Amino acid sequence: MSGSYLQDLTPAQSAAVSHVDGPLLVLAGPGSGKTRVVTRRIAHLLQQGIFGDEIVALTFTNKAADEMRQRLETQGASQGVWLSTFHRFCAHVLREHASWVGLEPNFTIYDTENSHKTLRRVIDESDVPCRQTSPEQLARAISQAKNDLITYQEYADQAHGVLGKIVSEIYPSYQQRLLACNAVDFDDLLLLVAGILRDHSELRESLDERYRYILVDEYQDTNRAQYCIVRALSVKHPNLAVTGDPDQSIYGWRGASLDNILDFEKDFPNAHVVRLEMNYRSTKRILHVADSLIANNKRRLEKSLYTDNKDGARVDLTLYPNQTDEADSIAARIAADIASGARRPRDFAVFFRVNALSRTLEKAFSDQAIPYQIIRGVEFYQRAEIKDVLAHLQLLNNPRDNVALLRVINRPPRGIGKTTIQKLSEHANQHGISLFEAARRCGTIASISKRLAVKVAKFVALIDLIAESAEAPIEEIIGNVLSHSAYRDLLVESDAKEDEERLANIEELLTAARQFDEQNPGSGHLEEYLEQVALVNDTDDWEDETDRVTLMTMHAAKGLEFPVVFIVAVEHGILPHERSRNDPDQLEEERRLMFVGITRAMEELALCYVHHRDYRGIRRRAVPSAFLMELPRDKMRLTNQMEYQQIDPADESSWRPAASKSARSSGLSTLPTGTVMTAADLLRRHTEISLEAANTEPAMPEHLVDKDVSEETHTKDSGKQPCSNDDSLNHATDPNAFVIGMIVSHPEHGLGKVIALSGSTTRRIATIQFFQGRKQRTFHLATSPLTSVSSPS
DNA sequence: ATTCGCAAAGTTTTT
DNA sequence: CTTTGCGAAT
Numbered sequence: 001m002s003g004s005y006l007q008d009l010t011p012a013q014s015a016a017v018s019h020v021d022g023p024l025l026v027l028a029g030p031g032s033g034k035t036r037v038v039t040r041r042i043a044h045l046l047q048q049g050i051f052g053d054e055i056v057a058l059t060f061t062n063k064a065a066d067e068m069r070q071r072l073e074t075q076g077a078s079q080g081v082w083l084s085t086f087h088r089f090c091a092h093v094l095r096e097h098a099s100w101v102g103l104e105p106n107f108t109i110y111d112t113e114n115s116h117k118t119l120r121r122v123i124d125e126s127d128v129p130c131r132q133t134s135p136e137q138l139a140r141a142i143s144q145a146k147n148d149l150i151t152y153q154e155y156a157d158q159a160h161g162v163l164g165k166i167v168s169e170i171y172p173s174y175q176q177r178l179l180a181c182n183a184v185d186f187d188d189l190l191l192l193v194a195g196i197l198r199d200h201s202e203l204r205e206s207l208d209e210r211y212r213y214i215l216v217d218e219y220q221d222t223n224r225a226q227y228c229i230v231r232a233l234s235v236k237h238p239n240l241a242v243t244g245d246p247d248q249s250i251y252g253w254r255g256a257s258l259d260n261i262l263d264f265e266k267d268f269p270n271a272h273v274v275r276l277e278m279n280y281r282s283t284k285r286i287l288h289v290a291d292s293l294i295a296n297n298k299r300r301l302e303k304s305l306y307t308d309n310k311d312g313a314r315v316d317l318t319l320y321p322n323q324t325d326e327a328d329s330i331a332a333r334i335a336a337d338i339a340s341g342a343r344r345p346r347d348f349a350v351f352f353r354v355n356a357l358s359r360t361l362e363k364a365f366s367d368q369a370i371p372y373q374i375i376r377g378v379e380f381y382q383r384a385e386i387k388d389v390l391a392h393l394q395l396l397n398n399p400r401d402n403v404a405l406l407r408v409i410n411r412p413p414r415g416i417g418k419t420t421i422q423k424l425s426e427h428a429n430q431h432g433i434s435l436f437e438a439a440r441r442c443g444t445i446a447s448i449s450k451r452l453a454v455k456v457a458k459f460v461a462l463i464d465l466i467a468e469s470a471e472a473p474i475e476e477i478i479g480n481v482l483s484h485s486a487y488r489d490l491l492v493e494s495d496a497k498e499d500e501e502r503l504a505n506i507e508e509l510l511t512a513a514r515q516f517d518e519q520n521p522g523s524g525h526l527e528e529y530l531e532q533v534a535l536v537n538d539t540d541d542w543e544d545e546t547d548r549v550t551l552m553t554m555h556a557a558k559g560l561e562f563p564v565v566f567i568v569a570v571e572h573g574i575l576p577h578e579r580s581r582n583d584p585d586q587l588e589e590e591r592r593l594m595f596v597g598i599t600r601a602m603e604e605l606a607l608c609y610v611h612h613r614d615y616r617g618i619r620r621r622a623v624p625s626a627f628l629m630e631l632p633r634d635k636m637r638l639t640n641q642m643e644y645q646q647i648d649p650a651d652e653s654s655w656r657p658a659a660s661k662s663a664r665s666s667g668l669s670t671l672p673t674g675t676v677m678t679a680a681d682l683l684r685r686h687t688e689i690s691l692e693a694a695n696t697e698p699a700m701p702e703h704l705v706d707k708d709v710s711e712e713t714h715t716k717d718s719g720k721q722p723c724s725n726d727d728s729l730n731h732a733t734d735p736n737a738f739v740i741g742m743i744v745s746h747p748e749h750g751l752g753k754v755i756a757l758s759g760s761t762t763r764r765i766a767t768i769q770f771f772q773g774r775k776q777r778t779f780h781l782a783t784s785p786l787t788s789v790s791s792p793s
Numbered sequence: 794a795t796t797c798g799c800a801a802a803g804t805t806t807t808t
Numbered sequence: 809c810t811t812t813g814c815g816a817a818t
Contacts, residue, residue, distance in 0.1 A: 060807040087808045111808085186808045221807075253805070354804055356810080410794095417794065535808060555805050577804055593805080616803065617809040 016274040023268035024241040030599035031281025052080025057215040090189040109534040115185035146187035147223040147255030190225035197232040212237040219244035223255040283312025314637035316606035327364035349562040375552035385502040400434040473517040554597040565601035572623035
């Protein structure tokens, strides 16, 4: 009995959708319609008579959960299905059984900033010698331990080394401090629930029974804690369906364990495995490039990628002299495509490995008046003013939340300073009470002067006053915070424009609160609201709304798609990142990251790298990424924009590669993946591969050939003969004989070079970078007075 | 108790 | 080149 939802599916998709009982592994390549399959399968389960409340679907992001919910609703089949993120699911379980781990049900969920603050305090107050180790390092170590399900009681047993010793001291103190605040951090949500499920078999059994069908999205990103939770719920009813793609695992550094998905078939020997290999997103050429790259990874499950889409344009690989040219050229190409009407701004995305690389791009986009948006890690709920307001609410909900109290006790300034807080803190520690409780008793604390005691008492009275409305709608509570604390007045009266922005953010918070109130009518939703803001981030609503070019890291790009994608700085030390170079597994993760970036592209993909890059204040010679050597370069469009650069003789010496001829002759063939490579090694390797390629492929552009060998011709050519050495490619596609990089003349603007071309026949448009005044203009070739100064040889 | 200045460090960030 | 954190100064 197959419903309509089985009809327009491929056999593989259909197999996944109609699977009901027993473990299921869906290996879903990029753009393979995974979400569609998952939601249809849920619809199918419901149609089989399974109740919605027996099904739980777990995702990593709210965005994914929302999307799934939306799709289910359009199929009219979300009834009772528990659809949420791992963390939210765990928060709910934990609220019901908080006392088992020494918490009260109104515990606060600390975000990263708050947990770091707590950790800081622990470190400061401990006498553990940790000058060598940074708080961040300790935080990472603790987080990692939690992800691996190592509790503070167990940590010391397996600790080793100096860091291990320090963590053994700090981790328990940190945990006790959280407990004292009746708070948990993100990792605790998972760790504590995993622990509860392990230690309380009756609860485990009842949840196993209750959630008979479990679905996990992005299974390749699960960590050990998540793995244990999911397994614990799938003992009696092992109807565990996981979807994921080992090739898209890019969060190993956050504790994700690739083994979970790689070993799924071992964990569940009778698992049904479905491979979704048909790609509906990208052109054949883009997919081929992606496939060639990822084939170099060892830790993966065999999977081929197919598409019925057209071949599409060749994938671009372009070398620029420096990042300014890189950025300008990208911006110019985008501007030209927009000007010609071929594309809209929202069709484009530019990806980079590190946020620091966005600056040059931003400048280029703003210079050319191209609308763009940057997706950054900083979120709305991370802003100081928002957190200030919310901290009041947190304190109402959980008076033991010391971090919240410390945040608001002197904001706006009330003259309660460090020394007073120190005294309160001492008193609290001595009597085993919270800071707020100590503040309440400040009149009886001998060390606190009358004067200050009055100030503190005023603060306590303020919180008590706001607390009277704790059961009210959220908007009202926040309103009371703003008016009673004079926080709003402070911002209104200030004439700094930052404060204007802060005020606007607070208005936005109020609007969001009103929306929450509408969705949760009635009173007493404070705890729910706080959980929502703790576990929801708002980077989720970037897209669609606006017609802009998107700039973001490749991590942020996961799950998205764009018609045209640029990836900049495909260079050694950036992609792969230098911090990953010593670890084979990390190197593979970097490759996966690039794979993710490439597979976001639907129609056009351009990879870029430069000759020199200014990074962290210094200019250094950029080495092409080793990943570039793994691409099918013979099937790509290689462009070398170096030749058209006016060469600064002073600069030229630095063009020589670090590897000398003698070094090269030392005979280094291919390095096995994952060996430790120095920069020099890599350069040598690059050189050799390039030479090898050059020998077998006469059309290989010069920029992939060792500069030592080609330097003579290179220098001679440059400036004088600015024609492509790979012009066969350009000729074929260009009836007008204009090619990128060509030098042209304009009666008004003088000489310039072609940096972008788009459109065809009469609508063909060229973007010219003029040498005078660094001007950039676009022209319709059919009507412009442009003449070519140099023609391709 | 804020503010200024210098030193140091510098991936990625679903919750 | 940035940002960020900490210490000293007003």
